[in-house]
Amino acid sequence: MRRTGAASPIAIIDIGSNSVRLVVYDGLSRSPAQLFNEKVLCGLGRGVLTTGQLAEDAVAKALKALAWFRILCDAMQVNRVHVLATAAARDAANGPEFIAEAERILGRKIELLSGRREAQLSAYGVLCGFHHADGVVGDMGGGSLELVDVVGNSVTEGMTTKLGGLALQDMTGGSIKKAAKIIREGLANAGPLDALRGRNFYAVGGTWRSLATLHMAQRAYPLHVMHGYSMPAKDALEFSKLLERTDTETLGSIDSVSEARRPLLSYGALLLDEIIRRGRPSAVVVSALGVREGFLYELLTEEERRVDPLLAGASELNRLMSRNSAHAAELVAWTGRLTTSLHLDETPEERRQREAVCLLSDLAWRTHPDYRAEQSLSQIAHSSITGVDHAGRAFIALSVFFRYQGLSLEGARSNLRELVTPRMLNRARILGGMLRIAYLISAAMPGILPRAPLVGSGSRLVLTLSPELEALSNDRLTTRVKQLARVLGREPVIVTKMG
Known part of the structure; x- marks a missing residue:
């Protein structure tokens, strides 16, 4: 579409x-x-x-x-x-x-493209796909490896080396031992790695994506989305060493990697090994976006570049697939007011995730009612949205899941729960409960929510309906307000006149 x-x-x-x-x-x-x-x-x-x-x-x-x-x-x-x-x-x-x-x-x-130009575009690709990126981008191709430092929306001048997978294979005659020496010498004076300690290493390129695919399979990872997949540096180092000394054809998940890529996996592992040893990053984060997306990012205006990629992508899906796209803006304000009144101490990252939930909360309306919870969970978790890590992606999907499924944890047995913290899971239930009330009284149409504020007041959870909306107060609405109040530990109250 x-x-x-x-x-x-x-x-x-x-x-x-x-x-x-x-x-x-x-x-x-x-x-x-x-x-x-x-x-x-x-x-x-x-x-x-x-x-x-x-x-x-x-x-x-x-x-x-x-x-x-x-x-x-x-x-x-x-x-x-x-x-x-x-x-x-x-x-x-x-x-x-x-x-x-x-x-x-x-x-x-x-x-x-010159080597430095390629490095710049790879870095722009990471800026395109991550919100406030901070680290070093490494783009491993067949003929070269580019390294460049990124912080926020700024890119430093990068460097290029001849350490691509095919190049290493050619230079060494297929000898892993020789390749290790060449890589060590080639990265000895790699300036961008000097500033990598404790930051992210953003891995760009098909060989590293294939390596990450195998890592996912080895740990039975519950979300098969490559962009934003993060490996703690220690885990990535240990896995790289495994690939260096193991015949990759014996790995149970090797069928997920194309035959043409498999001979290059060892070189990708060697490179990653040395980069981690040399730079000591906190994590290796996979970027599915690189030179191509970086080229498009470069064509944007400065104002367009500053737009949040998560909210931009969620807004597009909202415009394409929701019943009324204007409703989402009211939903953001309505849930924001309730969040503030409940003193939930929302961080900037949690705020943008909540806004994304509001934008994506009506995508499954065409689905059969019995399957909307599972459909929305899968649709959001596996969408092409960027600018969010896997934990945030799971949180957004679970919040909309609770909207349809109800707030019981027994009903939320999705393996995506493995990716979120207890705080995130509790927030997903609370936000799902907010959505259940909001959609029941508004039918996904704008104009109702501003006249029906829901707020925390002392020990109470109070829904106030304006006089013309009094008929919205019914047993079904009362039940949903009670459900959310129970999660919050508050007393539910519905007021049918403006106070």
């Missing part, structure tokens, strides 16, 4: 050292949604460092993929197509010849 009032679609073709990929987005925005995503693993960077040339078979495969992508862009009527090329085309002697033929096939100019 296209966004309401969306601009024309925009596509990026990324000619990388390992893969050639087409991603079509439904427009330029703070929270870009993908209409289409396809890749071909061509291995353009294989052998470049040892032969200085792009291999003929890899070139043929890449050019065929580009011809396919042009047909798809034409079929989707995508007029804005940006084509980016990275390390392989940059480093090979026959790179210019390949670029010229690729431009002829696509009918468009190709931007050949």
